[in-house]
Amino acid sequence: xxxxxxxxxxxxxxxxxxxxxxxxxxxxxxxxxxxxxxxxxxxxxxxxxxxxxxxxxxxxxxxxxxxxxxxxxxxxxxxxxxxxxxxxxxxxxxxxxxxxxxxxxxxxxxxxxxxxxxxxxxxxxxxxxxxxxxxxxxxxxxxxxxxxxxxxxxxxxxxxxxxxxxxxxxxxxxxxxxxxxxxxxxxxxxxx
Amino acid sequence: xxxxxxxxxxxxxxxxxxxxxxxxxxxxxxxxxxxxxxxxxxxxxxxxxxxxxxxxxxxxxxxxxxxxxxxxxxxxxxxxxxxxxxxxxxxxxxxxxxxxxxxxxxxxxxxxxxxxxxxxxxxxxxxxxxxxxxxxxxxxxxxxxxxxxxxxxxxxxxxxxxxxxxxxxxxxxxxxxxxxxxxxxxxxxxxxxxxxxxxxxxxxxxxxxxxxxxxxxxxxxxxxxxxxxxxxxxxxxxxxxxxxxxxxxxxxxxxxxxxxxxxxxxxxxxxxxxxxxxxxxxxxxxxxxxxxxxxxxxxxxxxxxxxxxxxxxxxxxxxxxxxxxxxxxxxxxxxxxxxxxxxxxxxxxxxxxxxxxxxxxxxxxxxxxxxxxxxxxxxx
Amino acid sequence: xxxxxxxxxxxxxxxxxxxxxxxxxxxxxxxxxxxxxxxxxxxxxxxxxxxxxxxxxxxxxxxxxxxxxxxxxxxxxxxxxxxxxxxxxxxxxxxxxxxxxxxxxxxxxxxxxxxxxxxxxxxxxxxxxxxxxxxxxxxxxxxxxxxxxxxxxxxxxxxxxxxxxxxxxxxxxxxxxxxxxxxxxxxxxxxxxxxxxxxxxxxxxxxxxxxxxxxxxxxxxxxxxxxxxxxxxxxxxxxxxxxxxxxxxxxxxxxxxxxxxxxxxxxxxxxxxxxxxxxxxxxxxxxxxxxxxxxxxxxxxxxxxxxxxxxxxxxxxxxxxxxxxxxxxxxxxxxxxxxxxxxxxxxxx
Numbered sequence: 001x002x003x004x005x006x007x008x009x010x011x012x013x014x015x016x017x018x019x020x021x022x023x024x025x026x027x028x029x030x031x032x033x034x035x036x037x038x039x040x041x042x043x044x045x046x047x048x049x050x051x052x053x054x055x056x057x058x059x060x061x062x063x064x065x066x067x068x069x070x071x072x073x074x075x076x077x078x079x080x081x082x083x084x085x086x087x088x089x090x091x092x093x094x095x096x097x098x099x100x101x102x103x104x105x106x107x108x109x110x111x112x113x114x115x116x117x118x119x120x121x122x123x124x125x126x127x128x129x130x131x132x133x134x135x136x137x138x139x140x141x142x143x144x145x146x147x148x149x150x151x152x153x154x155x156x157x158x159x160x161x162x163x164x165x166x167x168x169x170x171x172x173x174x175x176x177x178x179x180x181x182x183x184x185x186x187x188x189x190x191x192x
Numbered sequence: 193x194x195x196x197x198x199x200x201x202x203x204x205x206x207x208x209x210x211x212x213x214x215x216x217x218x219x220x221x222x223x224x225x226x227x228x229x230x231x232x233x234x235x236x237x238x239x240x241x242x243x244x245x246x247x248x249x250x251x252x253x254x255x256x257x258x259x260x261x262x263x264x265x266x267x268x269x270x271x272x273x274x275x276x277x278x279x280x281x282x283x284x285x286x287x288x289x290x291x292x293x294x295x296x297x298x299x300x301x302x303x304x305x306x307x308x309x310x311x312x313x314x315x316x317x318x319x320x321x322x323x324x325x326x327x328x329x330x331x332x333x334x335x336x337x338x339x340x341x342x343x344x345x346x347x348x349x350x351x352x353x354x355x356x357x358x359x360x361x362x363x364x365x366x367x368x369x370x371x372x373x374x375x376x377x378x379x380x381x382x383x384x385x386x387x388x389x390x391x392x393x394x395x396x397x398x399x400x401x402x403x404x405x406x407x408x409x410x411x412x413x414x415x416x417x418x419x420x421x422x423x424x425x426x427x428x429x430x431x432x433x434x435x436x437x438x439x440x441x442x443x444x445x446x447x448x449x450x451x452x453x454x455x456x457x458x459x460x461x462x463x464x465x466x467x468x469x470x471x472x473x474x475x476x477x478x479x480x481x482x483x484x485x486x487x488x489x490x491x492x493x494x495x496x497x498x499x500x501x502x503x504x505x506x507x508x509x510x511x512x513x514x515x516x517x518x519x520x521x522x523x524x525x526x527x528x529x530x531x532x533x534x535x536x537x538x539x540x541x542x543x544x545x546x547x548x549x550x551x552x553x554x555x556x557x558x559x560x561x562x563x564x565x566x567x568x569x570x571x572x
Numbered sequence: 573x574x575x576x577x578x579x580x581x582x583x584x585x586x587x588x589x590x591x592x593x594x595x596x597x598x599x600x601x602x603x604x605x606x607x608x609x610x611x612x613x614x615x616x617x618x619x620x621x622x623x624x625x626x627x628x629x630x631x632x633x634x635x636x637x638x639x640x641x642x643x644x645x646x647x648x649x650x651x652x653x654x655x656x657x658x659x660x661x662x663x664x665x666x667x668x669x670x671x672x673x674x675x676x677x678x679x680x681x682x683x684x685x686x687x688x689x690x691x692x693x694x695x696x697x698x699x700x701x702x703x704x705x706x707x708x709x710x711x712x713x714x715x716x717x718x719x720x721x722x723x724x725x726x727x728x729x730x731x732x733x734x735x736x737x738x739x740x741x742x743x744x745x746x747x748x749x750x751x752x753x754x755x756x757x758x759x760x761x762x763x764x765x766x767x768x769x770x771x772x773x774x775x776x777x778x779x780x781x782x783x784x785x786x787x788x789x790x791x792x793x794x795x796x797x798x799x800x801x802x803x804x805x806x807x808x809x810x811x812x813x814x815x816x817x818x819x820x821x822x823x824x825x826x827x828x829x830x831x832x833x834x835x836x837x838x839x840x841x842x843x844x845x846x847x848x849x850x851x852x853x854x855x856x857x858x859x860x861x862x863x864x865x866x867x868x869x870x871x872x873x874x875x876x877x878x879x880x881x882x883x884x885x886x887x888x889x890x891x892x893x894x895x896x897x898x899x900x901x902x903x904x905x906x907x908x909x910x911x912x913x914x915x916x917x918x919x920x921x
Binding site: 208210216217218252319320321322323324326329330383389390393395396398399552553554555557560 | 613616617618619679719723760799800807808809810811877883884885886887888890891892
Binding site: 007010021034093123124 | 193255258259260261262265266326333336345348351353361385389390392393394395414
């Protein structure tokens with residue numbers, strides 16, 4: 001009988017305590033809520049950028065970007081990627097060709113003909129950004145936000161649009177290094 | 193109560209096979225349970241796994257040692273820092289790398305914060321399994337704050353790839369220490385609120401105390417580890433019993449289940465051990481933050497190339513779910529010749545049939561919730 | 573009384589007016605209750621719930637259009653009937669449940685003049701009809717040909733039958749005090765002042781009646797299958813319980829009747845224990861119109877309490893649910909009857 005009454009008392013008291021807690025939250029709903037009204041409100045940037053001021057590395061994990069003008073075609077990022085979503089192709093150019101220099105004053109010796117990143121495969125591990133000698137592959141935002149602002153919203157209607165093609169070398173440029181310049185103009189319709 | 197019910201019931205109906213999952217609100221991922229029931233009472237539970245199998249171990253044989261780390265993230269995605277930790281500690285032992293003091297402290301802080309986050313999720317979903325929706329969201333709110341701090345440190349919220357062989361990927365950012373202290377202060381108050389709202393609620397106690405009792409013998413026989421083992425009253429924690437990293441420098445207790453509300457090793461004990469462990473983790477993080485050296489390069493000890501010498505290593509660490517072991521065989525090449533992961537959640541799941549037999553369908557799901565399994569780790 | 577005047581009108585018109593009005597009330601009740609449920613759950617859980625703001629206007633100001641959007645979605649959804657289901661019963665089940673709640677509301681006195689039908693055995697009638705819904709639940713569970721649905725149906729049958737008893741026994745306390753079965757009579761008996769300052773509601777009449785109110789309310793929460801007694805549809809165990817296989821408008825009817833049942837249970841509680849349309853301050857704003865206001869506010873307050881319960885408590889297990897009914901509520905309600913009997917004998921009603 002004692003146990004019986006204790007059971008009743010425990011049920012009632014613990015339930016009232018529980019109701020009190022939820023009631024307290026109910027009353028302070030205006031100030032206590034943690035919801036972010038997403039499309040209108042976004043993450044408070046300054047708070048999340050707290051570590052960026054004094055660090056020169058990229059801490060954000062968002063979209064991968066390649067500064068193709070700085071890329072030397074060393075393929076280190078391609079090798080570092082665990083899922084193989086980066087594919088780089090570089091072309092050896094004849095000696096003496098001037099491809100320019102990167103922003104680190106490294107002389108470019110290879111013409112990057114293809115630098116594709118399949119963002120639908122990317123698992124955001126950040127492993128490709130560390131080995132890059134020119135720091136030209138990085139995730140948007142962070143210390144690079146002056147070049148490319150942070151971008152989390154890159155959904156696409158077509159899956160193919162998620163394959164980012166960064167190489168800028170034109171077909172003519174590639175041809176000029178591979179095929180000897182033909183004497184006669186190419187026939188109509190043989191467009192590259 | 194139910195035990196008696198079974199014994200006294202003289203009416204035995206036909207047995208029915210009930211499929212719980214793979215699509216079911218409370219199977220914690222894609223788990224399928226084939227449950228043999230007689231009315232409400234369950235006579236056999238067969239977990240059928242493999243719906244999330246991703247060939248982790250085979251895949252690792254084709255990846256370099258650094259590239260394995262993001263894959264370990266995806267095994268136990270609730271506590272990625274701890275899975276990273278176990279792996280890098282194993283590789284470091286194989287290569288004989290001494291990591292700088294600061295790295296050790298950062299790793300401990302991250303691992304313990306992630307333990308809190310993982311336990312919060314475990315307790316929240318357990319509450320959800322017995323029908324309490326609100327504590328789950330409160331716990332998610334606090335877990336979110338931990339994830340925010342992880343994001344501050346390494347940019348990722350769930351799958352960090354933060355710990356590297358010989359170091360960590362990023363140094364702690366400015367303001368991290370203060371933010372963490374502030375969080376810890378707030379968090380200890382929040383734990384009391386959860387306790388009042390859920391832990392000591394009479395209905396919750398009725399649903400969990402004396403349900404799914406796992407005796408210490410059963411737990412040891414099945415190789416159960418972590419909070420589930422400690423819930424059965426066995427004082428076994430690798431952080432104390434086989435210290436790795438610098439866990440021997442901290443002062444903390446190992447909470448064990450005492451059968452406060454029912455008998456030792458019931459669901460409530462497993463739940464309560466996790467609550468107490470969060471308190472202990474808070475203690476460890478506080479100490480680590482105070483002792484951590486201010487200066488230090490976290491990239492100092494990074495090897496130029498992670499290429500361990502020929503040999504093998506087995507290293508076990510205490511993940512939030514139990515003993516997480518990595519067995520790595522190296523033949524001197526850039527990728528391991530064999531990598532085996534000893535998953536704590538797998539052994540926890542194997543005991544499900546033993547401890548939920550004879551209980552009701554609702555209890556099977558409560559027991560499953562109390563075991564805190566992560567399917568990503570079981571299937572790998 | 574309006575009902576007397578209308579009784580002279582052709583019975584068909586009278587029936588259709590009353591039916592349509594009741595249906596509208598129930599539909600609006602469900603719409604509002606779903607909105608409140610969403611908002612209360614959100615506020616309790618530190619969220620904001622359905623919201624609309626800025627140019628997007630997602631769900632109207634404060635998300636007011638959310639339930640309208642839900643209703644439109646449910647109406648336009650594909651109606652799926654499983655091939656293995658017992659088609660006739662499957663289609664019938666939601667309506668049977670709905671009718672159970674529908675005909676109970678008819679006897680509720682919204683005010684001293686607003687009542688669809690004033691039966692002289694009103695309370696008995698409501699108790700009888702509000703448990704009709706369980707037939708629908710069993711039909712739904714059985715006809716779905718789904719193990720989850722079957723479990724849900726068996727559980728809910730056991731649950732509702734058990735909780736009818738403490739609920740009815742608690743109501744007997746009221747009948748003992750007021751000595752009438754007529755709902756208007758019960759409400760009228762609750763006018764005036766008791767203990768010097770409290771309104772003469774039965775809940776304040778004596779300590780046992782006070783206890784009886786809580787017994788009835790807990791049993792009522794169980795009868796409407798809401799948390800902590802929501803085991804027939806226990807989401808984390810039985811997926812959806814008896815309505816697992818239902819979709820679209822048929823499912824919406826289950827929803828509608830759940831909230832209608834809540835309304836009925838809260839309506840009975842406020843009529844029998846909380847003075848129905850009587851004002852809380854006796855003699856103050858006690859006109860028939862204000863009566864409607866008082867009645868509705870009492871009902872909505874009780875519904876709010878039910879919603880509050882739902883977002884606070886875990887769920888009981890089947891056997892524990894039975895033990896709450898038979899071992900705790902039933903003895904307590906018997907003690908209540910005994911106590912009230914003594915009270916009437918010694919103190920007077």
